[in-house]
Amino acid sequence: MITTYGVVKSVHIACVALSGAGFVLRGAWMVRGSPMLARRWVRVLPHVVDTALLASAVALTLNTGQYPLAQDWLTAKLLGLLAYIVLGTLALKRGRTMGIRITAFCGALLAFAYIVAVAITKLAAPYGN
Numbered sequence: 001m002i003t004t005y006g007v008v009k010s011v012h013i014a015c016v017a018l019s020g021a022g023f024v025l026r027g028a029w030m031v032r033g034s035p036m037l038a039r040r041w042v043r044v045l046p047h048v049v050d051t052a053l054l055a056s057a058v059a060l061t062l063n064t065g066q067y068p069l070a071q072d073w074l075t076a077k078l079l080g081l082l083a084y085i086v087l088g089t090l091a092l093k094r095g096r097t098m099g100i101r102i103t104a105f106c107g108a109l110l111a112f113a114y115i116v117a118v119a120i121t122k123l124a125a126p127y128g129n
Helices: 004-032 040-064 072-094 098-121
Strands: none
Touching (some): 004 072
16 A cells, blocks of 8 residues: 555655756756756756655655754755755856866765765764764
């Protein structure tokens, strides 16, 4: 039997995969100087996916009663998300030089990997021990 929790978690995981894959693709286009980055769907679709990702995260939080600041691993995910957003914005929009953009892109990928590792292990320090 499929539960509401299971459906929401599946949507959340699918959005994580789509968001990550989309970021990698846009990063590759950025490095190549591709005109694809200027396409309307490329600028809009990530916001749609990330909105569904955030909505599913909020739904999971409410469903489980686990909240950031009360659960250290959720706090770590939230802080990782903030780092990912800042670095991703530098990588794809605000970085003044290609060197800054590529460095920020790599940092954003590391932040993304950290968020996923925290989600899987439910540990704020998933690489420890």
